[in-house]
Amino acid sequence: MSMDTAKFKNASPMAGTLRMDRMAHIWCPGCGIGSEVNAFAEAVKRSGIDPDKLAVVSGIGCTGRVAGYVDFDSIHTTHGRAIPVATGLKLANPNMKVVVFSGEGDLTGIGGNHFIHAARRNMDIVVICNNNFTYGMTGGQVTPTTPQSAISSTTPYGNHEYPFNLPFLADAAGATYIARWTSMHSRNLIQSIEEALSRKGFSFIEIISPCTTLYLRRNRLGDGVDALQFYQENAVLKHGADTREADIDFQGKIVIGKFVDKPKPDYIAALDNRCVKVVGDDYELYGKTVPEREAEEKAEKERIAARRAAVLAEEEKAKRVVTKVSAKIPVKASAKKAPAKAVKKAVAKAPAKAAAKKATAKAPAKTVKKAAVKAPAKTVTKKAAPAKKAAPKATAKKPAAKKVVAKAPAKKTRK
Amino acid sequence: MKKYKSKTVAADPKGVDSGPHFMDGDHALAEGALAAGCRFFAGYPITPSTETFERFAERAPEVGAMFIQMEDELSAIAANIGAVWGGQKVMTVTCGPGFSLMVENIGLAAMTETPMVICNVQRAGPSTGAPTLTAQQDMMQARYGPHGDNAMIALAPDSPQECFDLAIEAFNLSEYYRVPVIILADETVGHMHEKVVIPPAEQIKIVPRNNYSGPKEDFRPYKFDGQGGHPMTRAGDGYHFHITGLTHNERGYPVVTADQNKIVVTHLMEKINGNADDIVRLEENDIDGADVVVVSYGITSRIAVKAIQDARKEGIKVGSLRMITIWPFCEKRIRELAGKIKCFVVPELNYGQMVNEVERCAGGKCEVISVNHCGGAVHEPQVILDAIRKGNK
Numbered sequence: 001m002s003m004d005t006a007k008f009k010n011a012s013p014m015a016g017t018l019r020m021d022r023m024a025h026i027w028c029p030g031c032g033i034g035s036e037v038n039a040f041a042e043a044v045k046r047s048g049i050d051p052d053k054l055a056v057v058s059g060i061g062c063t064g065r066v067a068g069y070v071d072f073d074s075i076h077t078t079h080g081r082a083i084p085v086a087t088g089l090k091l092a093n094p095n096m097k098v099v100v101f102s103g104e105g106d107l108t109g110i111g112g113n114h115f116i117h118a119a120r121r122n123m124d125i126v127v128i129c130n131n132n133f134t135y136g137m138t139g140g141q142v143t144p145t146t147p148q149s150a151i152s153s154t155t156p157y158g159n160h161e162y163p164f165n166l167p168f169l170a171d172a173a174g175a176t177y178i179a180r181w182t183s184m185h186s187r188n189l190i191q192s193i194e195e196a197l198s199r200k201g202f203s204f205i206e207i208i209s210p211c212t213t214l215y216l217r218r219n220r221l222g223d224g225v226d227a228l229q230f231y232q233e234n235a236v237l238k239h240g241a242d243t244r245e246a247d248i249d250f251q252g253k254i255v256i257g258k259f260v261d262k263p264k265p266d267y268i269a270a271l272d273n274r275c276v277k278v279v280g281d282d283y284e285l286y287g288k289t290v291p292e293r294e295a296e297e298k299a300e301k302e303r304i305a306a307r308r309a310a311v312l313a314e315e316e317k318a319k320r321v322v323t324k325v326s327a328k329i330p331v332k333a334s335a336k337k338a339p340a341k342a343v344k345k346a347v348a349k350a351p352a353k354a355a356a357k358k359a360t361a362k363a364p365a366k367t368v369k370k371a372a373v374k375a376p377a378k379t380v381t382k383k384a385a386p387a388k389k390a391a392p393k394a395t396a397k398k399p400a401a402k403k404v405v406a407k408a409p410a411k412k413t414r415k
Numbered sequence: 416m417k418k419y420k421s422k423t424v425a426a427d428p429k430g431v432d433s434g435p436h437f438m439d440g441d442h443a444l445a446e447g448a449l450a451a452g453c454r455f456f457a458g459y460p461i462t463p464s465t466e467t468f469e470r471f472a473e474r475a476p477e478v479g480a481m482f483i484q485m486e487d488e489l490s491a492i493a494a495n496i497g498a499v500w501g502g503q504k505v506m507t508v509t510c511g512p513g514f515s516l517m518v519e520n521i522g523l524a525a526m527t528e529t530p531m532v533i534c535n536v537q538r539a540g541p542s543t544g545a546p547t548l549t550a551q552q553d554m555m556q557a558r559y560g561p562h563g564d565n566a567m568i569a570l571a572p573d574s575p576q577e578c579f580d581l582a583i584e585a586f587n588l589s590e591y592y593r594v595p596v597i598i599l600a601d602e603t604v605g606h607m608h609e610k611v612v613i614p615p616a617e618q619i620k621i622v623p624r625n626n627y628s629g630p631k632e633d634f635r636p637y638k639f640d641g642q643g644g645h646p647m648t649r650a651g652d653g654y655h656f657h658i659t660g661l662t663h664n665e666r667g668y669p670v671v672t673a674d675q676n677k678i679v680v681t682h683l684m685e686k687i688n689g690n691a692d693d694i695v696r697l698e699e700n701d702i703d704g705a706d707v708v709v710v711s712y713g714i715t716s717r718i719a720v721k722a723i724q725d726a727r728k729e730g731i732k733v734g735s736l737r738m739i740t741i742w743p744f745c746e747k748r749i750r751e752l753a754g755k756i757k758c759f760v761v762p763e764l765n766y767g768q769m770v771n772e773v774e775r776c777a778g779g780k781c782e783v784i785s786v787n788h789c790g791g792a793v794h795e796p797q798v799i800l801d802a803i804r805k806g807n808k
Contacts, residue, residue: 019657022668052653057497068657068669073650075500076659076669077493078523084457084490088497088505089650091481092455096501096650114493117486275476284479286454286503 017041017051019071026065030216030224032183032209033063033130039186040101040128041070043193046315048308053300054097057086059106062136062211066101080111083118086125094268094285094293095300097197098124104131104206105143108164112144119173119202124266126196126203129166130183132211140214147250151218163248167259170204171243177203178243178260182231183210185256192258198304201266208254221251419622420693421591421644426450426583426619430478436611440578440604441466441508443611444534445474447582448506450619453532454480455503457494459487459513462546463602464536467508488516492533496520499529500658502649504586504624508534510602511553512543514560521595522561525683527658528593528637528647530624532585535597536605537764539790549602550790551713551764557597558742564680566687568694569597569742571712575609581739587622588694592643592686599741601764603714603793627654635665639678641685688743696739697748705734706757707806710749710773712738714793715762722762722799731807741769749776758806762786762799782806 009020018041027033044054051072058067060079067074073096077085082100090098100107107115107129118125133150135141142152142159145166149158167178177196181189189207196203210216210227221227231254239257246255265273272290275283282289288296430449438446444467448456456471468484475482481503485491488509495505509517514535524531535557539550557569568588572578581598589596627634627646634654638645648654661669662676687694700723702708707726711719716737726733736752738745749759749772758781761770770785777783784802788794 019655052655053651055650068659071655073500073655074657075497076657076661077496078519078660081489081493081520081523084485084493085497087483087485087490088455088457088494088499089501090497091457091483091494092498092501092503092505093650113486114490117490279476283476285481287479 014038014041017044017071018069022069025069027062028211028213030210030212030227031062031136032132032207032211032224032227033066035183035186036128036130036189036207036209037066037069037101039189040066040099040193043190043197044072046190046308046311047194047197048304048306048311049097049197050300050303050307053095054099055086055089056099056101057082057089058100059102059111060137061103061106062132063101063103063130064106064137070101080106080109080114082106083111083114083123083125083127087114087118087121087123090123090125091268095296097126099126099128099197101128102130103136103143104129104133104145104164104166105135108166108169109144116169116173119170119175119204121267122174122176122201122264122270124200124202124268126193126205128193129204129206130209131166131206132209132215134211134215136211136214140211140218145248147248147252149250150215152215153218165243165247166206167204167246168243170202171260174202175204175260176201176262176264177258178206179204179258180206180208180246180254180256182208182228182235182254182256184228184231185235188256195258195261199261200269201264208248208256417693417696419587419591419620421622421625423587423620424623426616426621427452428616430454430480431613431616431619433613433615436613437608438575438611439466439606439608440572440575440600441536441606442470443575443578444506444508444536444582444598444600444605445470446611446613447579448532448586449474449478449480450579450613450616451504451532451583451586452621452623453504453506453586454478455482455495455498455501455505456480456507457483457485457491457498457505458507459485459491459509461488461510461513463538463605464508464510464513464534466605467534467536471506488513489519492517492520492524495531496524496527496529499524499531500648500650500656502624502626502651504530504590506532506534506582506586508536510536510538511540511550511556514553514556518556518560521597522563522565523660524595525561525565525567526563526660526679528645528683529595529658530586530589530593530647531595532582532589533595533597534582535599537599537601539602545791547602548791549714549764549793551599551601551715552766552768552790554599554741554763554765554768557599565683566594566685567597567742568592568594568687568740569599570696570739571599571741572604572739573713573716573737574604575607575611577739578604579611579613583619583621584696587620590622590624592690592694593645593647594687597742599713601713624649626652631655636667637663637665639665639682641682641689643686643690691743691746694740694743695745695748697745698735698737698739700735700737701732702734702736702752705732707731707733707760707803708752708756708758709733709735709760709762709799709803710738710769711735711762712741712769713764715764718794718796719762719799721796722803725796725800726803726807729804731803733803733807738769744769744772744776746772746776749773750778753777753780756781758782758784760784760786760799760802760806762788762794762802764788764790764793 059082539545585596
């Protein structure tokens with residue numbers, strides 16, 4: 001690594017949450033995992049959690065590599081065993097916040113048994129599942145969630161198996177927090193991960209994500225940007241939705257939102273309750289009584305709250321500057337970017353140019369409206385506190401929405 | 416017992432139930448683990464090892480330990496790996512069918528140099544076999560179970576007292592060499608009730624977990640020099656460790672090249688095989704001047720005692736070599752003896768497993784007679800005596 005590269009890497013806003021000495025990562029262009037990891041890193045930063053008290057455990061596969069890139073204590077385990085390793089880590093060191101970040105094949109295929117049992121125990125871990133309907137690392141085989149009729153390397157004539165509806169599976173098994181987003185819903189995702197990190201019990205966040213190299217290509221669904229466009233058009237926000245109705249059909253609607261959030265004593269709390277009844281108040285785990293551990297936890301919570309307040313204050317300061325800039329930038333960016341792309345496409349397919357331009361002109365109105373509608377809807381169902389955050393969020397979302405718009409013509413021309 | 420290379424401390428009295436007991440081998444394993452400072456146990460029930468599991472479950476709240484019955488052996492061993500990196504000493508217990516499932520993550524533990532103790536209270540196989548009947552059929556599995564090349568340590572107790580003693584020994588070796596250590600007990604020893612004396616805590620020597628405490632930028636979870644005694648770390652200490660089953664460098668980051676694989680594999684093999692003199696524990700009787708040496712381990716060595724006594728009455732010069740350490744194999748000692756004696760007699764409760772190692776090391780310099788058994792019961796002393804007589808001719 002040259003000095004310049006090192007300097008560049010360390011200047012990244014993600015330095016401190018991602019292992020910059022391990023960049024660049026292995027994920028393909030257009031893959032959703034990168035933005036998910038960004039969202040995760042952002043959520044951790046905002047949550048106020050001490051980076052020394054957070055551990056990330058992954059299994060095998062593309063998403064299994066997440067553990068190798070995050071700058072926390074991290075374990076890259078065997079295929080399917082991320083959840084039990086996380087369980088062991090959590091129970092051995094209850095002060096740690098433990099996150100499992102892995103793919104749907106790893107978590108619900110080979111590791112399916114561990115998934116349902118950790119949910120049943122209400123183990124205090126956050127499970128983030130990148131669901132791209134594909135075993136990516138091995139070349140694009142069918143997974144337990146691949147929609148029917150989708151092509152994979154092992155279902156070359158279209159998938160005939162019935163897929164898992166993961167939120168329903170988690171719900172039935174006893175998970176106490178269940179949400180689903182797509183890799184496009186960065187803001188919601190950040191908020192959701194933050195929320196999961198701040199609660200106790202088994203939290204499950206599913207992220208629908210594009211595998212550009214295998215799933216999208218084999219099914220002729222375009223590239224990563226097309227997938228984001230698809231998510232934007234087909235994601236249906238429905239907080240508190242009945243998880244039984246969260247099935248995903250091939251290129252069908254994707255129900256997103258926070259489906260379940262209920263309080264229930266987690267595994268260690270349940271164990272403590274039982275042991276105190278039998279052994280008495282002097283019951284100890286690793287030499288500490290329940291009140292001692294509770295006091296420790298309370299102190300840590302206060303430290304987290306202080307750190308979180310500091311991060312949010314910093315953000316607020318930065319936002320005042322950002323809002324000003326963002327009011328200008330998107331216009332410039334779309335003006336510059338969109339024609340450039342259109343011209344590039346025009347070389348290949350000249351007649352498409354006009355249509356492409358039309359699309360750019362139309363799209364902003366629609367997407368902006370969507371973003372505006374979406375943000376408040378989400379915050380309303382949440383706790384009262386975040387309400388004041390809603391407004392800046394919508395503005396902050398703008399650039400992202402515009403970006404998509406700028407690239408939108410790609411899909412139109414290809415069709 | 417041998418001196419340890421590393422510093423030792425006295426056991427935490429909380430886990431030591433000092434005094435004379437009448438207990439079976441399975442329970443003694445659990446007591447040994449608690450005395451050694453094991454405070455985490457994730458397991459899955461399986462005959463004939465379940466008693467260890469139950470004993471730990473009962474004792475856990477008394478000593479402030481964590482006990483969890485997982486959904487299967489795959490997750491039991493995985494949870495133990497997580498718990499070690501969470502900072503605890505861990506043990507699990509199983510037998511053949513469960514061990515087969517654990518093998519996947521025993522490989523991960525070996526690759527990531529995760530210390531832990533796994534007891535295999537052997538029963539007769541193959542497959543589900545005879546769950547309640549004894550055997551010693553998993554000797555090779557303990558060494559060669561996981562795919563790839565990694566050396567293992569395995570110990571075989573012959574009594575409930577030794578179950579207790581070797582549990583502590585296993586933890587100490589495991590901590591120093593940062594390797595999973597397997598206790599190869601058998602159903603007979605596991606279910607045999609005998610007197611077990613648990614010494615006072617201050618007399619029990621414990622190799623403590625060696626956690627790194629230096630500056631963050633110098634932190635390396637590994638050192639590939641073919642030796643033990645290297646520090647590790649635990650979650651929450653701020654070193655942001657990364658461990659992976661992939662071939663890795665000393666920082667723990669994946670480096671998937673032939674060169675790096677050579678460095679890692681050589682280290683994993685040499686830290687055990689190169690330190691065999693430190694790890695191998697043998698019990699020898701009347702070896703000097705012997706014509707025949709009975710090589711045995713576990714419950715079979717106690718059956719062999721009767722055959723050896725009978726043979727001596729007949730005037731045969733017979734000695735015994737009991738392997739307490741199964742892996743690494745006592746290669747050096749077998750080679751030394753092979754040139755001096757007429758014959759090795761190797762009784763074991765399998766179709767002939769360790770006998771192949773004895774034969775390999777004897778190198779044709781003396782005869783090697785296998786007294787095999789298909790498992791399900793122990794040998795009749797008579798068949799061992801017959802083999803001794805045959806070897807003396």
